[in-house]
Amino acid sequence: MGQRHILVADDDSSIRSLLKQLLADEGYAVAEAATGTEVVQRVVEAHPDLVIMDVRMPELDGIEALQKVKSSSPGTAVLIMTAFGSSNAAIKAMELGAIDYITKPFELDRISHTVKRAFEYQDLTQEVEVLRDEISTLVQTERIVGNSPPMQEVYKTVGKVAKSDATVLITGESGTGKELVAEALHFNSTRRGGPLVKVSCAALPETLLEAELFGHEKGSFTGAMAMRKGRFELADKGTIFLDEIGEMSLPTQTKLLRVLQERKIERVGSAIPIKVDIRVICATNKDLQKQVDQHKFRDDLFYRLNVINIHMPPLRERKDDVPPLVEHFLAKHRYSATAQPARISEEALKRLMEYEWPGNVRELENVVERAVVLSRGQIITSRELPFGDHDTEREEEGGEEVSAERSFFKKSVAQFEKDLIMKALRDANGNRSKAAEMLGIYRRLLYAKIKEYGLEGYPPKGR
Ligand SMILES: Nc1ncnc2c1ncn2[C@@H]1O[C@H](COP(=O)(O)OP(=O)(O)OP(=O)(O)O)[C@@H](O)[C@H]1O
Ligand SMILES: [Mg+2]
Known part of the structure; x- marks a missing residue:
């Protein structure tokens, strides 16, 4: 690897020279830009390896500049800085492909660490950023408020995983905003046009929960007067949010595991498999690992659900x-x-x-x-x-x-x-x-x- 080329962009010249000096001392080649337009120009000309830029800049703000940078030079990594980290800017920046997000005032140590990490990440992935044809705007659901460092970690993860179909397990104490995050994931995903179906696994006894999730054929049990579609079917092309997953009984867990493996369901009283195209998000305020250790939760299911874990920090x-x-x-x-x-x-x-x-x-x-x-x-x-x-x-x-x-x-x-x-x-x-x-x-x-x-x-x- 030759010398890395970094473009530092901020309308404040003192911040630019501070960063320039720091990064030049660490052996990088550093250029500067004072406006969003200038950033785009320089990126098109020189394709730097990394751009560090403020979200707030004259002419073209950082978010817009980020989009342009990403489309004209997909291989350039972007690190966003902001003076007032707002959750939406953080999610948005990560969603648009920023590699990381830092709030001002920052510590210089933190900058060099983050820059190093950004390059490590670039080397590691190698894969050129695939351009998304449709860069969608962030959907504003109920706003998630709070800019503390642990919440910023949450926004980063949400931004990174929202667009994927990965299963997400949201953990955290009661009242920490797990459901809010589930909504943010759905409404920032490509499935947002589809349904978000919520099921609380604690609200129903086992057999009713299964009928609710899988639906049932007419006459499959007493009281089943007509065929009913289950929640999995209703969530087709969308997201199913399984709340309080820690309360799910072992037999139902086994059935859920099959759904995750086969992406097919069978209604209660029927043997005909029905394909479902769903993204699964779960939440729990329990320690699932402990439940696994106590044999109350299937370990294979736990690993499948825990592909991505978002932990909501207590207030x-x-x-x-x-x-x-x-x-x-x-x-x-x-x-x-x-x-x-x-x-x-x-x-x-x-x-x-x-x-x-x-x-x-x-x-x-x-x-x-x-x-x-x-x-x-x-x-x-x-x-x-x-x-x-x-x-x-x-x-x-x-x-x-x-x-x-x-x-x-x-x-x-x-x-x-x-x-x-x-x-x-x-x-x-x-x-x-x-x-x-x-x-x-x-x-x-x-x-x-x-x-x-x-x-x-x-x-x-x-x-
Ligand atoms: N960061 C936040 N910003 C704004 N509102 C929030 C935030 N976190 C939680 N809330 C609000 O607090 C309430 C509880 O949040 P939520 O229902 O998402 O919690 P939960 O983690 O699912 O709790 P439980 O485990 O008890 O179901 C909701 O009214 C939600 O809008
Ligand atoms: Mg909840």
């Missing part, structure tokens, strides 16, 4: 994400449709930063949502937070007050949940499927909640 390990998440949820949960987002006092935000978040992002969202209501959409102080002003002291006393506090929290959340369900039922004119859809929950869960809160006859007719 307590990325508290830097708390403030942007709070902002996001304040904007999402307005006091009324026309209200401005509520604001939060510094001390209340500090409490949120101190808390350990056992329920992760979902818990944070609930806490913010409730605080917006209690503060009437104005300014949230720690009085509106469920862990109160003196929580730490109380925790230390370990007395009854803590459990009183907890039960107050639970009751408030339950009340809040009930109100939301009632509102959805009203808005949907009592149509439960529609209400469940509006709430973004499984119909089955809505039925359970309706029962729990005694809302069977709600809303009363004739309103």
Whole structure:
């Protein structure tokens, strides 16, 4: 290998010269560019081995420049830098073929390490980047918020694997955003025009789950009045999301393994194989390796599912994400449709930063949502937070007050949940499927909640 040629692109000349010096010292040949247009020109002329560029540049921004670079010089690797790493820019850059993604301010060590790794990767793969005829734009689903280093790793992996058909296993504690990532994978894949079918493996007993997944022929069991297609069939040309896969029984696991191996299913009560073209994404909050060790989960299935693992870090390990998440949820949960987002006092935000978040992002969202209501959409102080002003002291006393506090929290959340369900039922004119859809929950869960809160006859007719 001769001397590697690197193009450094940034509109800030001090950053350019800093990088140039660093990389020249390491033995690379370095050229500079100050605008996106200049980047494209130089790439076309000189085909550098690597371009390091800012996503924000005058004339042509980095993402556009990246596309042009990739189409005019597929062999050139691109490393993206940004001052404010946003999840979408990260995913987008990786999706468009950037080799890695770094946020400013960066450490020089990190740069030389990343550059080295980029070249290693290039040598290793050898294969010239195949040009994608269709460079699709990133579909905005529910936004994934948070730019902490562990979340950036998540975005990188999502960007890399979304377009492939590889099976993905998403792991992580409850409420960390596993379902959100599953959606991001589907909607950024080539299958996005097809269905995304979600099945919770925990919601149903074994035989019902199998009928749900595989469908059944008429009369195949008591109650099977008509033929029904299963979820695998419904997911054809799309993605099936198997949530809480750790709850799947061993016999069903065996059947799933066959589907993965043969890409064919048989309806319950039928021996005719039906081809299915599906991409499988699974999620679990359990330690599947441990389940394997305890013989509760088939090891061969585990290896098949775990081709790509995306681990969602718990919120307590990325508290830097708390403030942007709070902002996001304040904007999402307005006091009324026309209200401005509520604001939060510094001390209340500090409490949120101190808390350990056992329920992760979902818990944070609930806490913010409730605080917006209690503060009437104005300014949230720690009085509106469920862990109160003196929580730490109380925790230390370990007395009854803590459990009183907890039960107050639970009751408030339950009340809040009930109100939301009632509102959805009203808005949907009592149509439960529609209400469940509006709430973004499984119909089955809505039925359970309706029962729990005694809302069977709600809303009363004739309103
Ligand atoms: N990074 C994030 N940015 C914005 N919203 C998030 C993020 N992570 C989670 N959420 C929100 O928190 C809630 C819980 O997320 P999700 O349902 O994806 O969690 P989960 O990991 O599937 O949890 P469980 O294991 O309990 O099913 C959702 O309302 C989701 O929109
Ligand atoms: Mg989930």
